[in-house]
Amino acid sequence: xxxxxxxxxxLNRIEGQLRGVLRMMEEEQDCKEVITQLxxxxxxxxxxxxxxxxxxxxxxxxxxxGDEAQLNTVVQQAMDLVIKSR
Numbered sequence: 541x542x543x544x545x546x547x548x549x550x551l552n553r554i555e556g557q558l559r560g561v562l563r564m565m566e567e568e569q570d571c572k573e574v575i576t577q578l579x580x581x582x583x584x585x586x587x588x589x590x591x592x593x594x595x596x597x598x599x600x601x602x603x604x605x606g607d608e609a610q611l612n613t614v615v616q617q618a619m620d621l622v623i624k625s626r
Contacts, residue, residue, distance in 0.1 A: 541596055550588045557581045589625045593618050 561577045600614035 541599065544591070544595060547588060547591055550584060550591070554581055554584045554588070557584065586625070589622070593621050 557577060558581060561574055561581070564574050564577065597614065597618040600618070601611060604611040604614060
């Protein structure tokens with residue numbers, strides 16, 4: 541599967557946020573600020589999962605070429621991935 545460069549950009553941003561949280565903890569900053577940043581990271585990861593599942597589902601639907609059984613299978617797999625990520 542080809543991944544959109546935007547996904548890499550999102551993950552790089554998340555990586556930077558994680559480094560920032562570690563720095564905040566080392567500096568013993570207020571826990572409310574740390575939790576706020578961790579919530580932002582979680583939201584970013586959730587959105588990234590959504591983008592990847594959506595792109596994958598679209599590719600699979602195109603490749604199903606009208607095969608209803610295959611289409612049902614890939615939709616179910618996509619939903620399983622979304623549920624698993626929660």
